[in-house]
Amino acid sequence: MPNFTLPRPARITRTHKVTAALVGTASCAAALAFTAAPSDAETTSAAAPAAVKPVSANGLPLTAKDRADDGKQARAVASSVAAGLKVTAVEKQNHAAEQTANRSIERKALVAPKAAPKAPKAPKATPKRYANNLDGWIRESLDIMKDKGIPGSYEGLHRNIMRESSGNPNAVNNWDINAINGVPSKGLLQVIQPTFDAYHVSGTPHKLTDPIANITAAANYAADRYGSIDNVDSAY
Missing domain, CATH: 1.10.287 (Helix Hairpins)
Incomplete structure (x- = not known):
């Protein structure tokens, strides 16, 4: 059997014991600190909320x-x-x-909808003008008769005017029965004053010899007596 010597066991002194205790205490503290403190990633994730820009529903x-x-x-x-x-x-x-x-x-x-543009104002109607002659008097009388619902035509008026006065608005009959009775016939259609007063058309002058007033009053009377001036072919 070989001859060898066993190593001498080392002696642990008091100094060695104190040092080991300090090292152990420090290691425990470090371990506790590491366990209690969260990692940087966890801290950032838990503490910092996601940044969201506020917007409306649309x-x-x-x-x-x-x-x-x-x-x-x-x-x-x-x-x-x-x-x-x-x-x-x-x-x-x-x-x-x-x-x-x-x-x-x-x-x-x-x-919000825009306000609708205002409609342009309609231009004022220009008054119709008529010639100051027989043709103009008949045409103006026809327009008034149409507005008042009095029948009659250009031909019927013109025909009776030419027979009664030859187109003279100041013609006066001084020989017939009316003249003998003191109410002579006057004007384009030879109307006596009582007939003119009874059948005068509003809107026209209240003058027996006025061309428009005389025509429309005579046509109004003829419409009441004969249905229309167009139906008159002789003295009426």
């Missing part, structure tokens, strides 16, 4: 009123959380509905 930026309302709601929720209260789903739903209504009103205000 993607447009929020108005000042919306941001003010949202700020109030956020503060109310934060207060509830700080006080240990739960924010209910109904409160969130009510807030969302209020925001939607506000934005709807704002959109309607933005797209």
Whole structure:
């Protein structure tokens, strides 16, 4: 058997024991600190919320009123959380509905229809002018008769005028029975004063020898007596 000597066991002194205890204590503290402190990634993820730009339901930026309302709601929720209260789903739903209504009103205000342009005023009708002769007198009388519903034609008026006065508005009959009775026939259609007064057409001069007044009164009388001046072919 070979001859060898066993190593002498080392002696642990008091100094060695104190040093080992200090090292052990420091290691435990470091381990506790490492376990208690969260990693940088976890701290950043938990503490920093995702940045979200506030926008409206249709993607447009929020108005000042919306941001003010949202700020109030956020503060109310934060207060509830700080006080240990739960924010209910109904409160969130009510807030969302209020925001939607506000934005709807704002959109309607933005797209309000433009006022329709005013229609141009119709130009004033130019008064119709008539020649101061027999043709003009007949045409003006026909327009008045048409407006008053008195029948008669240009031909019927012209034919009777030419027979009664030859177109002279101042013609006077001083020989017939009317003249003998003191009420001579006058004017284009030889009308006596009582007949003229009874059948005078409003809007025309109240003068027996006025061409327009004389024609329209005679046509009014003929329409009442014969149906129309067109039906008169002789003295009437």
